[in-house]
Amino acid sequence: MAENSNLVNEVIDFVNSGLLLSSVKQVVLEDAQIADLDTAKKYAWVQVYGEESFTWSDLRSEKMSEVWDMVYGGGEKYSEMDIKLSELLDELSNSVQKQLSPKHRELLDDIVSDLKCCLYSRAVQGKTNDFFEGIFSTYLKGGWPCGWAGDWPRGHLLVYRDDTTDTGGGDA
Template sequence: MVREVELGENSNLVNEVIGFVKNRLLLRSVNQVVLGNAEISDLATAKKYAWGQVYGEEFFTWADLRSEKMSEVWDVVYGWGEKYTEMDIKLSELLGELSHSVQKQLSPKHRELLDDVVSDLKCCLYSRAVQGKTNNFFEGIFSAYLSGGWPCGWVGSWPKGSLLVYRDDATDTRGLRGDA
């Protein structure tokens, strides 16, 4: 089971992500509304947005967009020096447990999402550890998970637009189905 960590002033925010995974709420609807996000319920379409769609003028994939936003977190982290090393050791020790816990929670139809989900949660952990709740992108990612969804892409021309979230129980209301 994933354990809590002590990282200083943002420990409670990091531990909120850990607690979410611990409580086995991944991809389970908890009747929490995510405002401003587009939602889809078709897994095949969600995977197209996540793994095949490109966004913006630079033709970023969803993985590229997340990596681009994470590079902003790393810029802060690398300025920390020795403080970063201590934090990285503590968080790195959790990643195996986190991955194992996520894997156990995913239903057979969601198993191929494992790497994306673990990567997203890792980014949320690091973002919260160094930036608190100030990184709107990763806070949006975590909010999508809190609502029982999987953030799988972007609607609009990056960076304008909103997060696209797959939810098993979502109603496609924005005409997204088949647009990927």
């Protein structure tokens, strides 16, 4: 993890920046965008993708299994990293929870899971995992990756972006 600690710190710094789901940065996302939260939740939690009929959660788990294989098959080097990253997860979850507006609170588990995957992916693979780099990039731009546009694995992320005046920062 030492060689990738700056990449891991970039995720942690972002989470602590208070900019989660913030439309402050008016960045054009190249992915398909959804402005309606209820529609985004349907893509994230109900819609199935590809021939194997995976949900969005299944797709993320499938991609994360590649990272877990490295973590748990990598011996002592990765077990120490796993312990260090696990220690950060409660803090990460608390930081995310504090930033979510009331209407976004039910996204907490998905967001924490995504950011955890980004942390582990970067710790183990650097920036070589395009899937999780895309997810992290979406968060950096103020969006929530909520599904897939196209026939999995071809296509690109589907992104919820709240372009209302609410820029997060809900009460804890």
